[in-house]
Amino acid sequence: MENIKQEKAIMKPIIDPEQIKKAKEMAIYARNIAKNFFHSKKNDKKTIIFIAGVLSLIAIYLGISLYIKISALNKDPYSLEKINQYDITNLKTNTLTRNSIASATTIYDLIQNNEDIQDETQRYNKYKENLLYPYTYFLQYLLLPKLNIRKEPYTDILKTDILGRSFLEENPYNDINLLQRRTDFFSSTDQNEINQIKDIKINDIQEYENGIFGIKIDFSFVSPSKNALLFLTDKITTTSDEENISLLGEFFYYLRQQIKIDRKDFLDEQIKNGLFSGENNINKTLGYHFYNRIINDEDSDLVDDTTINRTIFTMMGCSPETESQCFYRFREKYRNIAGLAYTVGMKDNTNKTEDLKDFLKNMPPIIAVQEFMYTKVQESSIIKQNTSKFEGKISLEIYGQSISPEERDEIAVDLGKKCFADNKILSPEEVLNTINETIRKKSDLIEENQSKANSIRDLKTIIENIGTNYEGLSNYRKTIKLFEMYRMLNENGLCKTI
Structure with a gap:
């Protein structure tokens, strides 16, 4: 309130910008008409004088009106703060503002009411947040258990050893x-x-x-x-x-x-x-x-x-x-x-x-x-x-x-880091690339061990089948397939071999 009082003490007479604008426009308009008439030999001198006189009267009227308004504001500059100086019909009929308008007499009252409402809203939101704490930090894990069992509640640590x-x-x-x-x-x-x-x-x-x-x-x-x-x-x-x-x-x-x-x-x-x-x-x-x-x-x-x-x-x-x-x-x-x-x-x-x-x-x-x-x-x-x-x-x-797309991708990244030396993301395509690269680089060694060769070929067929249907699976089924592919790569000695 001290700031408001200080503002009132130094407040100066207020001139309506619209009135000044209109007066300037009329003056320019009168000047242009007079200029055109005086430079035209066809115009009658009496007509020119008559129009100039009319425009002068209008200018004098606007000037007197402006003076009266300025004088009134000089006598009571704080009247602009009063709500009854404005058309507040819409505010009175609006369900969100009519109660504030009914108890307010000045603009500052409206501002204070708005600040009070904001403070009350913040207190209410904090109250609701507190009521939700038992659910947010405990009950949700019992009432809506996570399908992603590999992620620890609270710590979000991913347990990649559950295979x-x-x-x-x-x-x-x-x-x-x-x-x-x-x-x-x-x-x-x-x-x-x-x-x-x-x-x-x-x-x-x-x-x-x-x-x-x-x-x-x-x-x-x-x-x-x-x-x-x-x-x-x-x-x-x-x-x-x-x-x-x-x-x-x-x-x-x-x-x-x-x-x-x-x-x-x-x-x-x-x-x-x-x-x-x-x-x-x-x-x-x-x-x-x-x-x-x-x-x-x-x-x-x-x-x-x-x-x-x-x-x-x-x-x-x-x-x-x-x-x-x-x-x-x-x-x-x-x-x-x-x-x-x-x-x-x-x-x-x-x-x-x-x-x-x-x-x-x-x-x-x-x-x-x-x-x-x-x-x-x-x-x-x-x-x-x-x-x-x-x-x-x-x-x-x-x-x-359920398992979110973000959790699914997080699992793919973590399993990729565990399996691939260059931190590739685990996916059916990347697993196939790993198998094909292994066959290309170590084909002689693989062929010497017929059992190993058959296992690699069978694995390739399995991964190709997984890749065919992978995009149509739900997030939960995709995560299962990701762990299955990681397990099969690991059991066949294909992790970190590139």
Whole structure:
């Protein structure tokens, strides 16, 4: 406001540029007409005098008008700041500005209102960013797991040693592992019962344009009891219901805040070691260690039962003195996520840390349920008389993060560096060039070893077939082919031979 006052103190009378422009134009126009008339012998002298007089009157009128306006501005130069001096009809009717106009009397009020709105927008965007931290730095790796299993979460380190047998063992998306994991997930319950999976069909991975992949799964089941059926339903709806996903985000938002308080020294030490740098290094550090504590059994005390309890107290807005009521309210809020509500939400549970770990480790990715139907079947045997079981069918799709073109190219570059002495990028064309160059340079040695010669020729045929279909493959399939080509080159001793 001091700057505004200083500007007011030194403000000078304002002359309307448009008025000056019009006066100059009229004067030039009058001069040109008079000049033309006086230089023309055909024009009547009276006519010339009349026109000159009219133009002079107009010039005098404009001059007087300009003088009056200048005088008025000299008396009250600050009137230009007032909004009522302008046509603000459009601003009054515009939904984005009408509220500001209603409370403003000067232009400076509008400027201040605009600055206040910008500040409020920045605060809101920061608030939304904070709400997304639990997802950005932790939950996304569980709810939307990456198809690129060779890239470490958080560090983005590429594991190029996952080849052959190790790839089959570590890849959760190959047919055998996927079938085993999903069958176990759907069949297990929290009691001495299992849901019998009668048949299951797992379709091929579908990569979508928005960077997401999906796997459609169809299976039929038999639940031995109502409790077993409900347990299966709870499992599926944990990550297929938007409200449940929102509740998960809320819980981990508060848990993250509590960990920052309770484990400040640990986090400060990890940040000091420099694993991550930049603006969000504390969020990356916290997410990294929490993820590895859950998924990779990292030995750390980042979370314990006390931290979990404090998180619940803060969430529910109560104190340790009212803890029984607090846990009850938590269970009510999270009752649709049974694996969380009836583990960490139980007051007398002394194993909350491990229960939370088990819940997260077994939590499915985001699911879209496309069909869920079941019927009640009455048991007719004498032993199981008056008991019921349930038969049903479920069709769903689980989602994750697909491999991006950039990640695919990164893999091609890294594998090329590992195989080729001159840092070429691995591709079907480059692999064929390597094979042909090897045959040309070492043809005598290869032909002497018939077995070696046959292997090289077979390899060339395989690579040619890969190259024929390579461009039509998805990014995921391309990365598999890249690793397969690298493995075959390496096993045949063709890496770094040029």
